[in-house]
Amino acid sequence: MTTIGITGASGFVGTALAARLRNSGHDVLRFVRGDATAVDAIRWEPATGSIDMAKAATLDAVVHLAGENVAAGRWSAPRMQAIRDSRGPATEKLCRSLAALRRPPVLVSASAIGFYGHRGDEVLDEGSAPGSGFLPEVAVAWERATAPLEARAARVCHLRIGMVLGKGGGALDKMVLPFRLGLGGPLGTGKQWTSWIALDDLCSAIVFLLEDQVARGDFLGVSPQPVTNRDFTKALAAALHRIAVLPVPAFALRLLFGEMAExxxxxxxxxxxxxxxxxxxxxxxxxxxxxLRSILSGSAAARS
Ligand SMILES: NC(=O)c1ccc[n+]([C@@H]2O[C@H](COP(=O)([O-])OP(=O)(O)OC[C@H]3O[C@@H](n4cnc5c(N)ncnc54)[C@H](OP(=O)(O)O)[C@@H]3O)[C@@H](O)[C@H]2O)c1
Structure with a gap:
């Protein structure tokens, strides 16, 4: 049994991961912004990097998932600033605090496939260069920010996560209702590729990276079979026994969600x-x- 800290523990991934780790017999400490009086909570201020060092000294590993939600709606200037600040700068400060421990923990730190920007049909892997624009800049800074821990020779993995599919949150939760109402359809041309991962597999991949003694560096947290948005739409409609006939025009998405849609x-x-x-x-x-059939019938969620 090991003691594992999770930042962003109240989020979609963090909630499932905490349950998975506890079920496997690990002790989980939730990094908590604000009141951290619960026994399983560890105080953390992302803006300064201040953490409860006595509790942090008990950690064997940290899974860093925290960050302002990227897909929650239009990117206003303050939201873009919050997305930026909660990734690179907050991660760097957290890693400086963890690096000051006598025994720095293993770190599995979230990143995102937004790292690559808009890449058409190009097949991407961990060796592919980052793209350009807001999300690639955020992701590059987020990954570089773990340097203080790496300088202490701690084992650090960056997990570039794709669209996470699971029950109770994330992208799928937003899509199911329109599809059930027969209003679902491909976005824009539908030719864009979606790199996705089942929440169940994402939790397993994080546990795999925590337990592997030699894994370090960049990893893609996506299924080996990415799909075009058109094929994703067909698969979701089929899983819900609906037909997806209504394409959502790109201009409408741009009008509604601005730069985030793009x-x-x-x-x-x-x-x-x-x-x-x-x-x-x-x-x-x-x-x-x-x-999708497994998630929507509940069996993929059961292991998380
Ligand atoms: N879900 C996806 O499809 C997806 C895809 C690619 C990458 N990712 C990345 O994976 C990580 C986990 O994703 P998720 O879906 O679980 O995200 P989520 O549901 O939005 O949860 C993120 C958690 O981060 C904390 N948080 C929110 N705003 C914050 C801020 N301004 N500063 C510091 N902490 C903040 C909150 O936890 P507390 O209140 O407990 O602190 C929140 O519950 C995120 O970093 C996300 O960018 C997710």
């Missing part, structure tokens, strides 16, 4: 998880149709 909804990343596969990680839900 980067997140219409952006194309065809990424494959080369390094996880080479390390021997096995996906339980590699194929989109079976993954």
């Amino acid at each position: 980067a997140v909804l219409l952006g194309s990343q065809r990424a494959v998880p080369r390094r996880l596969l080479e390390a021997g990680f096995q996906f339980a839900h590699p194929e989109i149709g079976a993954a």
Whole structure:
């Protein structure tokens, strides 16, 4: 049994991961902004990096998931600032505090496929260069910010996460209702590639990276089978026994969501998880149709 800290523990991924780790017999400490009096809470101020060092000294590993939600709506200037500040700067300050511990913990730090920007049909893996624009800049700064821990020779993994599919949150939660009402359809041309991962597989990949003694560096947290938005739409409609006939025009998405639509909804990343596969990680839900059927029937959520 080990003691594992989670930042962003109240979020969509953090909630599932905490349950998974506890079920596997690990002690979980939640990094909490604000009142941290609960026994399983560790005080953390992202703006300064201040943490409860006595509790932090008990940590074997930290999974860093915290950050302002990127896909929650239009990117106003203050939201873009919050997205930026809660990634690079907050991660750097957190890592400086963790690096000051006598025994720095292993770190698995979230990043995102937004790292690559808009890349059309190009097949991307961990060796592909970053893209340009807001999200790539945020992701590059986020990954570089773990340097203080790496300088202490701690084992650090960056996990570039794709669209996470699971029950109770994330992108799927927003899509299911319109599809059930027969209002779902491809976004824009539907030719853009979606790199996705089942929440269940993402939790397993994080546990895999925590337990592997040699894994370090950049990993893609995506299924080995990315799909175009058109194929994703068909698979979701089929899983819900609906037909997806209503395409959502790109101009309407741009009107509603501005720059966020361009980067997140219409952006194309065809990424494959080369390094996880080479390390021997096995996906339980590699194929989109079976993954969606399993999630929507509840069986994929059950393990998380
Ligand atoms: N879900 C996806 O499809 C997806 C795709 C790619 C990458 N990711 C990345 O994976 C990580 C986890 O994703 P998620 O879906 O679980 O995100 P989420 O549901 O939005 O949760 C993120 C958590 O971060 C904390 N947080 C929110 N705003 C913050 C701020 N301004 N400063 C510091 N902490 C803040 C909150 O936890 P507390 O209140 O407990 O602190 C929040 O619950 C995120 O960094 C996300 O960018 C997710």
